[in-house]
Amino acid sequence: MALKMHGALSAAALGEMLGITSEAVRQQLLRLADENLVEARSASGGVGRPTQLWSLAPAAQARFPDTHAALTVQLLDIVRTRLGEDTLNAIIAARESDTREAYMAAMEPADDLRARVAALADQRSREGYMAAWTEQPDGSVLLVENHCPICAAATACQGFCRAELDVFRSVLGPDVSVERLEHIVSGGRRCTYSIRSLADASA
Numbered sequence: 001m002a003l004k005m006h007g008a009l010s011a012a013a014l015g016e017m018l019g020i021t022s023e024a025v026r027q028q029l030l031r032l033a034d035e036n037l038v039e040a041r042s043a044s045g046g047v048g049r050p051t052q053l054w055s056l057a058p059a060a061q062a063r064f065p066d067t068h069a070a071l072t073v074q075l076l077d078i079v080r081t082r083l084g085e086d087t088l089n090a091i092i093a094a095r096e097s098d099t100r101e102a103y104m105a106a107m108e109p110a111d112d113l114r115a116r117v118a119a120l121a122d123q124r125s126r127e128g129y130m131a132a133w134t135e136q137p138d139g140s141v142l143l144v145e146n147h148c149p150i151c152a153a154a155t156a157c158q159g160f161c162r163a164e165l166d167v168f169r170s171v172l173g174p175d176v177s178v179e180r181l182e183h184i185v186s187g188g189r190r191c192t193y194s195i196r197s198l199a200d201a202s203a
Helices: 002-006 011-018 022-034 058-063 068-083 085-107 113-126 151-156 159-172 198-202
Strands: 038-043 051-056 131-135 141-145 176-182 191-197
Touching: 002 011, 002 051, 011 022, 011 051, 022 038, 051 058, 068 085, 068 151, 085 113, 085 159, 113 131, 113 141, 113 159, 113 191, 151 159, 159 176, 159 191, 191 198
Parallel strands: none
Antiparallel strands: 038 051, 131 141, 141 191, 176 191
């Protein structure tokens, strides 16, 4: 909180502010640095050894209040009530189209289903879904998403979840079946998708 309120500070300045020794502050800062929450830089003050100044790392911002989820839900409600359901659906469709285009580009080098799922999982992880995939004993592939960064929006408007499932089916191809097994918005711990080649199923 001190770094958030005052910007970059030395361990000595933090110690004075918090009423503890600079060594105690330094130990806490090193622990926070190991968690990628703070970072240090050297600042020359003229004569003598440069002072080490500590500041918040980007990851630390998540430790502070963030009302973006509430704002998203509010905006969706405004669109729905004042502009109508058709406008909200048009927004979801536009997002779906952009997402499909980005995923198709990410999968372009992939030459089989497993490679396409791997590329999809990588793309989703970059977007914050903490995605992974595994091959199943029956020959299908399980795509797992351990986090939903748009959960508030998806809860307020399940059109986002429908659109995402449609995108998966589109980019993985017409010869592929995609079935959602678990759903965070419906109370699941994660979202999971069973993916299988229809060609393999009919063989």
